[in-house]
Amino acid sequence: MDRKVSRNIAHIVPSLLLFVALALPFLLLILQWLTSSNKMTLFSFFNGPNLQLIGKSLLISIIAAMLSTFIGSICGFLLYKFKFPFSGFYKLMLLLPLLISPYIFAVAWKDGFFWLFGNAATVYSEAGVIMVHTFVFFPFAMLITGSALSQIHSGYEEAGLMIGSFRRMVISIIFPLIRPAITISFLLILIFSLSDFSVPAFFGVRTFTTEIFTQFSALYNFSLALGQSVLLLVICFLLLLAEARYLSDAPFFSVSVKGSISKKYDTGKRKILVHSILWALLIIVLLIPVFILIVQSLSGRAFFFSQALEFMFPAILQSIKLAFAGALLTTAVGLWTASEKERRGRKFPNFLLLLTFIVPSTVMGIALIRYYNLPALHFIYGTSLILLIAYLGKFGFITSRIIGNGIKQIPVSFEEAASVMGIPSNKIFLKISLPLMIPSLFTAFVLAFILCLGELGATMMVYPPGMELMPIKTFTISANAPEALTSSMTLVNLGVTVVLIMLFFIAGKWIFNKFQYA
């Protein structure tokens, strides 16, 4: 009986902690919004023009999400289903657009268009927003469909090949099998695109998110801005609810522990075609913007790289430290929420992370400030702990999903076999489950690290006074600095991230070789 009580406490206490630390700030903010404004103005945003604007924003994001899912799935298919030289190189390089902030992409592309065609008017449009979002977000689709593809058991494909041609097999076997993955990446990118304001704002396209931003920043109309945010939240929530209801078993950046089950094909005569497609994509989504940045950084009156490095140096160390801690925390919490969901059937903690995942950054910042800015809680709000909470809110859902998929791949019988032998459950976790989860824990950690390293929206709102962080500094310095310095700083930022990714990649190779069990 005692055991049962203690087990329940072990579940309830962390759940409660997560709820109090993360979800309560938002609920209180919404409550405040509902009670403070009078009933007339409360839903004043619920009118024709606003709904039309939502429709337009949705349309833009749906197109961007469809395009990036399409491109990403093709990349995933080429990179994860075929063997050819340098596929690892492509996989790595095509991930890099994720690391450049959409805003910088937008600026680089605008300048690129101006240089190429002498006129940038075409990108100042819905089409420009769709283009930039497509280029920035397609790597998500590549990762998600790629991991789904590498989990298809070779037997299914071989059985299909006995009956029909390769093309028929792809259409009638592979495609239906990865359809959940495609749907997930579509929804995820849709949400990312919907909640980004920097690109439409820069291109002068009015969307629902820029509207919220204007209410917050030009008119300081909190009540209306919050109301609109809640509406956005509800839309994202409904989209994810569809995901949770129908697709909860779909793969999501999962790392295969049984690396050899999937079948890989030779490119054969189509080698050149595959390489050309990948190179074309590489040039468009990565090399052109980076090239523009390099040209800009060199075209100043002075050489700014050393100055950029000098500006960035203290921020780099602090950022890495914080991103490391953030990744550690989100991975640890993700591990816990994922085990609760996958092994104990308790979905509540995971659900909390999903809720905070879809909250717009500015709203998250305001909610956290209102909640944590109390003298007694100054050890949180005045220190980097507040940033860790923001990171957890923003990325906990992603780590939880990656680890959850890792756990799903470990047969329950592995744990049961040990439990029948009388191995205590903490030992089973340490000696059996944890070692088998290492590849997915590692992936979750790396992704969380990169995301924390680049997080700007919420960080901007809550970072402790006096702290220097890489994205903040690039952003605030670049405001009125010469273009060459701005571009140099962006490149330093990108360079640091790439070096870290390389290190992770090397560490990852070692870890995967050591802990991947055929």
Add this chain to the structure above:
Amino acid sequence: MPKIILEHITHHYGKKEVLRDISFSFEEGLTTCLIGPSGCGKTTILRLIAGLEKPSGGVVKINGTIVSENGVIRVLPHHRKIGFIFQDLALWPHFTVYDNIAFGLKEKRERNIKAKVFELLDLFEINDKAREYPHQLSGGQKQMVAIARSLVLQPEILLMDEPLANIDTHLKGNILRHLKNIQQQQGFTMLHVTHDHHEAMTTGDYMLIMNIGKIEVSGSKEEIENSSSQFVKSFLNT
């Protein structure tokens, strides 16, 4: 005296009923084979005896003590002195053969671990594989490791969930002979789930033929062969 007693066991997965009012006694030191078409609830019976699941209704007794009843587990799996061989074998992929077998002994801080492990490896003639990992073994070798792992803690009950599927009859015969010898030495009670009635006929002292959540017929080999049940006849003739 019966080793294991099931009294009015019912069990559900969600809304689906998998076992309906099952009562049965398993005699000590004997082998009972559970046979029946797939999905009829054989594996569930093993898991309820092992304590990996709690029965929705009814009582499970081991050595006369109630170990589970009506949705509650009274005795945890590892206090039931049970060895369990899973259908997928559940060999831990990150442990060597030696570590797979020795893990339980180490946890129990037993002495002479090495001697105990090699005694079993010798018995199954796989002592040269001690340092290899599960994925480096053949199907038959894996099965022998799984059996060795479950026997090393000297269980009083051995539960086998179709671990011998997909290997050739010769090898299967060999493994079963080894098992029979060990059982005679150690005297454990064995429950063997299989859907192969030939296998059941050779190893089982008792038979329990199941059909969709209930026991169709049970008894000694002779009794089963002479059964008048239409289901049993058709099942045995396939």
Add this chain to the structure above:
Amino acid sequence: MNKNYLNLILVAILILTGCKNNTNEVVVYSTVDQVFSEPILKDFERQTGIVVKAVYDTEETKSTGVMNRLIAEKDNPICDVFWSGDPIRNGVLQSKGITTPYQSKQTSLIPDLFKDKDNHWIGFSARARVMIYNLKLISPDSLPRSIFDFTQPRFKGNFSLANPLFGTTTFHIATIFEKLGDTEAEKWMNDLRTNGVVVATSNGDVKKRVMNGELAFGLTDTDDAFEAKKESDDVDYIFLDQQEDAIGSLIMPNALSLIKNSPHSENGKKFINYMLSQEVEAKLAISCAQMPLIKGTVVPNHVPSLDNIKPMQVDYKKTSEKLETIQPWLKAWTEK
């Protein structure tokens, strides 16, 4: 199992909370570009030994971070002094009851025109609204001389204005509404639309578009114009509306506000006194060509002096109020 998590989280916390609690500090939130504001803060630190903890933001994103932060922190302020690039935001904070008046010997050095009458904000070093143009696209003698010339058909589609909902532009437009009256001003704005004004995201964006030759000219602030001149020989700038009967150029001072109930208000006052000095104004004149407001401050040659330009006569408080009433109209205008 849960122990392990706790350990992990504890490690994370320990790695991070290695920060000392320093009481001899002042917390400054600044919307002035970090390149210019940071050196001044560092100098203050060196001279007084008071540690400055700063939160920076930029006008480029309309200072959303700092402003929303100050508003959200209202009940329990963290910040001591708000240093804004223009007095509008201080006005917003004042109306929300976030600032507190402050007077000293130093504040009296600033002319009354450039501070709040109750000293909720005190101006110093000013920027002006100017017109930046690209020499390759338009010759100096065919330039517009007044913002009201922008509606002439010969400039159609070739000039830019930053989003009038934000920053110094919004204030500039509000002064024009104040001067002309709503009907006239609305007509002028609509004429700008008809004449194909390009609405840029920010003043920095205006500067960039003129600099790289996308557009012939645009309205921006002096600091942007100076940066542009440093970067390129193709651009220059002029003050508009300088003729005898014209309205003059809008002057936008930096503005400091002491935050109400701030944790280190004494240090905050020291900081404000330090900022309101010839020394700081001279430094800002050198680094970003801001025009000193304290008489007798020495400035480099290229920095214009307030003595030589005709400033627009502005009541900042009245204009702030005007701003609030015209915002819905401006919002509708930008959405056209």
